[in-house]
Amino acid sequence: MNANITEDEKRERRARPEPGLGQISGDAADDVGEPAAAAPRIPLILPEWQKSIEATGHLFATALKDVLSLAASSLHDQATFLRNLAESKTPAELLKCHLDFAEKFWSKSFSEGSRVLDHLKPPPSSAVRQAPHHA
The missing domain is CATH 1.20.5 (Single alpha-helices involved in coiled-coils or other helix-helix interfaces)
Structure with missing residues (x-):
């Protein structure tokens, strides 16, 4: 039975995204928002x-x-x-x-x-x- 549980756990881990990847992509989305927010200021500068x-x-x-x-x-x-x-x-x-x-x-x-x-x-x-x- 232990062999079946470990196989099931392996399948679940493959199906779920790793928590670190979600956090990284969330941080990257925040970084993308900053330049986008700064973009409207450029025409005012020049x-x-x-x-x-x-x-x-x-x-x-x-x-x-x-x-x-x-x-x-x-x-x-x-x-x-x-x-x-x-x-x-x-x-x-x-x-x-x-x-x-x-x-x-x-x-x-x-x-x-x-x-x-x-x-x-x-x-x-x-x-x-x-x-x-x-x-």
């Missing part, structure tokens, strides 16, 4: 960084909006170009469609592209703005 990140996000969002607007406009122009090609009756009309499209494409690409790039230029810093006044 407000300049947070403002810079928000400004950069706004800058890229504005540029992306302009780029997508240009892409939509270009697709519309291409559809119009294809419709005009389909309606052309003579080689002269075909050539005129191609030239008109090329002119509109390059004109819009340069004007809209420069506007997108203007949005991506960083604003002059306060030190740069004040420098001409001191000179």
Whole structure:
């Protein structure tokens, strides 16, 4: 009977977690909570960084909006170009469609592209703005 009891005890010990492991994982969970509680304080420490990140996000969002607007406009122009090609009756009309499209494409690409790039230029810093006044 003693042999059966010891086998049963061995099975129970394997099924139960050791008390030391539970305590260690509980302590580790407490350690994890401390940095998580400290995390909200970081933005308060570095407000300049947070403002810079928000400004950069706004800058890229504005540029992306302009780029997508240009892409939509270009697709519309291409559809119009294809419709005009389909309606052309003579080689002269075909050539005129191609030239008109090329002119509109390059004109819009340069004007809209420069506007997108203007949005991506960083604003002059306060030190740069004040420098001409001191000179």
